[in-house]
Amino acid sequence: MSKILEISGLTKNYHDAPDSEDILKNLNLTVNEGDFLCILGPSGCGKTTLIRCIAGFEEYEGMIKVDGKKVEKPGIDRIMVFQDFNQLFPWKTVRKNIQYPLKINGITDKAELDRIAREHLELVGLSEYGDFYPHQLSGGMKQRVAIAKGLALNPKIILMDEPFASLDAMTRNKLQEELWRIKEKENATVIFITHNIQEALVLGTRILLLSKQGKIKIDMENNVAKPVTPASEGYGEMWKKFNDALWEEDEEN
Amino acid sequence: MSKILEISGLTKNYHDAPDSEDILKNLNLTVNEGDFLCILGPSGCGKTTLIRCIAGFEEYEGMIKVDGKKVEKPGIDRIMVFQDFNQLFPWKTVRKNIQYPLKINGITDKAELDRIAREHLELVGLSEYGDFYPHQLSGGMKQRVAIAKGLALNPKIILMDEPFASLDAMTRNKLQEELWRIKEKENATVIFITHNIQEALVLGTRILLLSKQGKIKIDMENNVAKPVTPASEGYGEMWKKFNDALWEEDEEN
Amino acid sequence: MKEARTQIIFVVCFLVVWQIVYQMQAFNELVFPSLKDIGQSFIDGFREDSLMTYTMYSMSLILKGLAIGIILAFIFSSIAVVSKTFQAIYHLIVSVCDLLPGVALLPLAIVWFGIGEITTIFIVVHSIIWPMSRSIMDGYNSVSKIYIEGGRNIGLRGFNLVKGVYLPAAFTHVLSGMRVGWARAWRALISIEMIFGTTGAGAGIGWFIFMKRTNVDIAGVFAALIVIMIIGIIIEYGLFHTIERNTVKKWGMAR
Amino acid sequence: MKEARTQIIFVVCFLVVWQIVYQMQAFNELVFPSLKDIGQSFIDGFREDSLMTYTMYSMSLILKGLAIGIILAFIFSSIAVVSKTFQAIYHLIVSVCDLLPGVALLPLAIVWFGIGEITTIFIVVHSIIWPMSRSIMDGYNSVSKIYIEGGRNIGLRGFNLVKGVYLPAAFTHVLSGMRVGWARAWRALISIEMIFGTTGAGAGIGWFIFMKRTNVDIAGVFAALIVIMIIGIIIEYGLFHTIERNTVKKWGMAR
């Protein structure tokens, strides 16, 4: 498998105060094409910062290469679903929010656009909400539209920042399945931040545990056979490993 | 136990379109003082809308009484922690965000204010971030500050909208414990929205399952003895009951 | 509806107070005319003094000036978002030019553009382009970071980013700027007509005011002011409110 | 720093182009003076024509006018947030009054306030209170709902809510309005001084321009404009930028 993402010596400091600390320090990471990389880690450890750097939103020291090319600005090859509820454009309806990125990227056929929007709205269970404006949606619904919008673009790399955090168990389950299906079909690479160890085990082909200053504490393949359930072989063991590491993390602070 | 909250015939429609549907329809609910009421339900079913009505942010039909008085506007007796990451005032530092509500409500002693802020920042693990502005925090950190701010006010009714959704398991566990402790100490009443059945079981003395249009599908006391763990007696049964009901919910749609 | 009722009641009260003050003879009649005189001047203005023609001429100048001013303000502000260098320069230009009153530039305008309509339009443009540019640039600078990132994320660059994200996201600022610009345009136009005069091309409502004043016909001046006010109300409640309702209010970005 | 460098380069280029145009004799020397003449007028202005006194006098009027205008704009806009009735009325007043040029109101002001400084200040206030009120009200109306709810949630009501939430949350709009107001104040003051003036109470920079213009001394006019520009640059980069850096930029609300 080819390396789609290579990070070496990544250091990030927001420099917002004279004595501001490095958020990420000399981080090295390689991700292969088709990987589903889940990132766990305590709140504030730099997960979001890391994927923002990969997405091209932040200046950084060190080197991030996507497909061999240094990341300097955002690109349509890396689509990000943000953590924030307000990432939809409030001046566009839900449907337009999904179609607009497609239009910009060359899909102009009306029927095609409608089909894609319909399919993806159905996927996230919001078929009836196409004409709503974002401010008329609940938190979870906004988040689902953002996911639909990201997936509709069929990007090579999908960066997701706790996308399912505000969804109920059912919707979450369904979307997890869909995400996995789409990734497999398109052979996309997914980098996925979550606080849910179970979710990481269910989805990830590889799981990363980040600790303070972006130190990679655990970086391992997830060998539990898909589809993963709590009853799968090796699940309990893996779960405990990450859970313990996270607690340990906590005690260190 | 005295009834602190009485809701009868609550109907809510945003009237944002000529044919807009009722979000909540004829909802009846009574909450006793000291209750810890957890609300589960699929995304978009009206959980946020319900607690916004209780908090006094929405106009509604029907009757909501807090302590026997009709709710018409927000009041300092009902403190709400919103679902949105941007609920902190961006123009105040983290510490000021916590102290400002206290100042308004009559606590003017500098030392006292500092003590409260310090204690509560410690509580949510952000002692070092008192002088940061909200935009310098991660999503989970913002959420924790909002929780600290809400708790610092010692309100009689705490309304929380998925407050722990973006927190890692450890932080979440710790805050769950703290929340429970504070509630016990102050004999506060908590209404708590979550998507996590386990969380509902761990925290709630009473658990509500809402379905479309705010229909109350399950409303039961949580009799599992505290502290609740997945190993507690009755836990598995309860968990299954809610999980099944939620799946059923999903199939109905 | 309730809003309109309040406003009508207010206007009526205002008129009543006016008439009472008039009756009290607190001011010389030459400077404080009765409602009747003003009404009469208003009607005469349209019937005899071709106030309509003056008004239409002013409107046509305003529209030209506004169109040019708004378009230029948008173009420059948008370039300023795209290019940091241009932003530094344009910001300086705006800070400086916004302070120069049209009257002070009149000599230059006369020299550059002669004494025709163009000079008037130049002054009108001068009086709106800078405040509008400020509003637009301030708006652009306060667009929430997440929308910009959302736009860049889906591949928007340069002017497409401005059009697709900055502009709608800053629309409350932009609308605010348009309102200020519109008002400025009127004020500038009328002042210029009153200070500078008229040219062969035609005369506007400011000239009408000037003539009425020269003839110490204050009721006539008020009649002209009322025309301006009526136009203002039509534009504010007919145009701007409608735009607002169909944009920022519909989008949940303003109340 | 990079910004300042760009700006200095731009100014130098501008001056060079000016001098080249002058050398080409494209315009009559009377109306397009050389840099040397302007510079000379500038120096003479301070040395002989007490330009400094004029400037200080204008500044003192501006400050008074601005202070009154800003305070009134804040008070009225804030009442408008608290009371829907007042909002309807005030919105109407602003839409209407903002269109009336100071020159047209001058006769009334003279009658009401006599011929002293107060009349000038009145016109300055008139020229800033409406656009500022618009900016502030538009800003208040676009404050994100969640901040208002956050404020009401912790028990803020009425003016405390305005002070504690609306004002800081709308600060980009407010600053934008202050900048527009500041520029308007200058423009209004200079126009008024050019149209209406007294030598008794003191004379301002507009008066200086007027006299230079009467004497067809365009270099002198430019010298005065340069003084205005320099003041503008000091206020913009010394005051407004500092405020901006210590508020909205620090708060992450603007770039």
Added chain:
Amino acid sequence: ACGGSDSGSKKDNKLTIAYQYGMAYAPLQVMKEQKLIEKYYDGVEIEWSVLNSGSAINEGFAGGSIDVGAVGVGPAITGITSGVPYKICSNVSAQPHKVMTNNPNIKSLKDIKDEKIALVNIGSFQHIVLAMAAKEQLGDAHALDTNIVAMSHPDGMSSLLSGSVECQLTTSPYVFKEAAEKGISEVNALESVWPSGNSFIVAVASTSLQKDNPELYDAVVKAFADAIDYLNNNTKEAAEMLCEAENVDAATMEKWLKDKDCVYSTETKGLMDFANFMSENDFLENDGPKDISDLVFDNVKGN
């Protein structure tokens, strides 16, 4: 007409005339209505502009966009001595100038202490005339400068009537209107220094017009003469023509036109005295004219 560079090519049939509003400019109104220039110069296309200040007209000349204009004596002298490329081509009118007051105790300039005097502008014709009177009667040309409030004639009138100022130096028709109000009286001040009939408004023409297109220039001069004749001989008809702009009935207009101080003439009067006074009393930044020929074209008669 854009820019000064094309002022040499004015030899076509276009002519831009700028004047100001009021009965002092009546000859231009007559020329316009009766197409007098067209009568003497076939096919000329005239653009008439009514500008509100002498400065604007001066700037128009400087920029080459005005060919003929009518301005006060003051701005004309200032313009010529500052190098604006024009000279006086004809006298236009004299108008009554009076100091009016609402304070019956003020009988002469000596009675004015810190009372305010409204007049149109510092450096204006009115200001200079006042200075002449001040020099004669108070010994110092600038004795009253601190009493001056600059405001337009109508503003001055309403201020006088409402008591905001005590005195106003004004001209027709305001002197007539004010005289008709009760409580307003005239201050004896100006007759001795600026006798009736002295030039108030003069016509100026660009030097390039005179040099490059003398026929058109002559047509303009003749037209002024005709218009002034018409005003003097057909006062009734002229009054009817002018009354609408002044918003009075024709009879009143006729009465105003027939006032002894309201003189329309092509001959300048007192021009050089005025220029000398300006130059001696710091009203000019540049050197004053040495000779009347510095101020007027050869065809102009008068002093």
